[in-house]
Amino acid sequence: MNKVILVAHGQLAHEMKRSAEMIFGELSDFQSVEFLKEEGLDSIQQKISQAMTDETADYLVLADLFCGTPYNASCAVAMKNTQQTIEVVSGMSLPLVLEAASMLQGNNLSSIVKHITSVAGDTVKSFSEQLIEEEEDF
Known part of the structure; x- marks a missing residue:
């Protein structure tokens, strides 16, 4: 069973x-964890660990910024819990959250991670660049 922590x-x-x-x-298999200004690395690690209530589940952790405190705390939790499958991916966005939600059931965690990281570039578009591409197609 796969679960997601944002x-x-x-x-x-x-x-x-x-x-x-x-x-x-x-999204009942999704949980969210906030990182507040007055908190530190230890407190966010504790919150992430507490969100992992199902010891039999594999967890995908989607963090906002690469190397930000939520990401670093998520990686620390993953490294401490080697008995569980925990994947941490940065660059959380609504399109990637929806991609993960659509794949959550019936796919293994590594397939989900491979897919969302492969489509990440497709979720960012520039209107002017899209317009130029469409004009070139005509």
Whole structure:
């Protein structure tokens, strides 16, 4: 069974889950962890560990920024819990959260990670560049 933990600065993770649920419906296998200004690395590690309530589940942790405190704390939790499968991916965005949600059931965690990292570049678009590409197609 796969589960997802969204972790980010401020309220971003909670709001990301709420936004994804507006589009996808209830995401019962998703949890969100906030990182507040007054907290440190140890407290966010503890929150992430507490969110991993199912010891039999594999966990995908989507963090907002590469090498930010939520990401670093997630990596520390993954390294401490070698008995569990925990994958940490940075660059959380609504499109990637929705991609993970659509693949959560029936796929192994490594397939999900491979897919969301491969489509990450496709989720960022520039209107002017898209317009130029479309004009070149005509």
